[in-house]
Amino acid sequence: MLEIVEKLKKEFDAKLAESKSNDEIEAIRIAYLGKKGAVTDVLKSLKDMDAEMKKQVGQQVNVLKDEIEEKLRLQAKKMEEIKYQMAMERAEPFDFSIPSTQEIGSLHPITIVQRQIETIFKSMGFIIEDGLEIQTEYNNFEAVNIPKHHPARDMQDTYYLSNGQLLKTHTSAAQNAIMRKYGAPKPGEPLRVLFPGRCFRNENIDASHENTFFQLEGMMIGDNISISNLIYFMKVLLSEVFERDVKVRLRPGFFPFVEPGFELDINCLICGGKGCSTCKQSGWLELLPCGMIHPNVLTMGGIDPEKYTGFAFGLGLTRLAMMKYGIKDIRVLNSGNLKALKQFK
Ligand code: PHE
Numbered sequence: 467m468l469e470i471v472e473k474l475k476k477e478f479d480a481k482l483a484e485s486k487s488n489d490e491i492e493a494i495r496i497a498y499l500g501k502k503g504a505v506t507d508v509l510k511s512l513k514d515m516d517a518e519m520k521k522q523v524g525q526q527v528n529v530l531k532d533e534i535e536e537k538l539r540l541q542a543k544k545m546e547e548i549k550y551q552m553a554m555e556r557a558e559p560f561d562f563s564i565p566s567t568q569e570i571g572s573l574h575p576i577t578i579v580q581r582q583i584e585t586i587f588k589s590m591g592f593i594i595e596d597g598l599e600i601q602t603e604y605n606n607f608e609a610v611n612i613p614k615h616h617p618a619r620d621m622q623d624t625y626y627l628s629n630g631q632l633l634k635t636h637t638s639a640a641q642n643a644i645m646r647k648y649g650a651p652k653p654g655e656p657l658r659v660l661f662p663g664r665c666f667r668n669e670n671i672d673a674s675h676e677n678t679f680f681q682l683e684g685m686m687i688g689d690n691i692s693i694s695n696l697i698y699f700m701k702v703l704l705s706e707v708f709e710r711d712v713k714v715r716l717r718p719g720f721f722p723f724v725e726p727g728f729e730l731d732i733n734c735l736i737c738g739g740k741g742c743s744t745c746k747q748s749g750w751l752e753l754l755p756c757g758m759i760h761p762n763v764l765t766m767g768g769i770d771p772e773k774y775t776g777f778a779f780g781l782g783l784t785r786l787a788m789m790k791y792g793i794k795d796i797r798v799l800n801s802g803n804l805k806a807l808k809q810f811k
Pocket residue numbers: 635636637638683721724727755756757778779780781
């Protein structure tokens with residue numbers, strides 16, 4: 467009986483050595499290890515053997531079974547390698563240094579401006595955060611001091627989901643989560659965060675209104691932050707983006723989450739202030755609403771308004787991109803019109 471096991475092993479080795487494909491390997495596996503395979507037969511016959519024989523043959527045949535499995539595996543792997551080798555020999559030589567004939571894409575103008583502002587603010591110690599696009603009513607409204615039935619909600623009508631959540635109407639929706647994430651600032655180390663994002667509002671679409679647009683919000687909270695800090699950062703921002711002096715005006719503005727609140731308008735760069743459809747004939751464009759964070763908002767974010775103050779600004783990123791590049795119609799930006807969009811480098 468032991469000779470039979472030995473013979474099986476030799477036979478198997480010879481057959482395997484001749485195999486040239488995965489199908490052949492599979493056939494060999496079935497011939498030896500399959501239900502009616504040669505090794506299986508020996509295992510089945512164990513039950514008719516006497517105890518001593520059963521022990522010896524059983525051991526040997528199990529060792530052989532393991533060996534066969536391992537050899538089959540290795541042979542299959544070798545086959546793969548050979549196949550790959552052959553494919554490589556057949557393949558045309560490929561020169562990786564040839565320039566692409568495909569057109570390369572370009573960054574969206576909003577992305578370009580966003581990255582530019584991120585770079586400026588990172589150099590001033592700001593962290594970049596990401597807010598969710600789908601928000602709870604609490605984060606979008608209550609947490610920024612806009613309770614239910616507050617008239618300010620009317621100006622930010624948006625799209626509600628069937629589960630009661632909504633598409634965020636402004637990047638301010640992330641304020642609460644960010645304050646909670648970082649907690650109270652350490653002395654002399656104000657919390658400085660920039661959080662750009664896509665916002666949604668139920669708008670009648672025209673040259674300057676879209677239902678989907680981008681804002682870029684910034685927040686600085688510390689033990690001694692004042693309006694002077696706010697104005698300084700706004701000036702740096704605008705001069706870096708426009709690389710020239712732009713006329714701005716600061717006027718009081720109302721937002722429930724800041725006190726005092728301001729509107730920073732810029733002179734319309736499309737018409738030079740004469741009045742056009744982009745600036746609704748006024749010559750000015752609301753670009754940078756901002757203000758000192760309302761104590762209620764700090765409290766809801768877990769930050770003590772008796773110890774800390776801070777400013778926030780909500781830059782209209784889409785508008786800024788339009789001003790920077792002289793894009794007259796906001797609809798171009800979401801149009802997917804590559805010819806229009808790839809001009810901006
Ligand atoms: N979230 C406000 C809006 O979208 C803008 C804003 C942000 C105003 C931060 C003040 C401070 O209208």
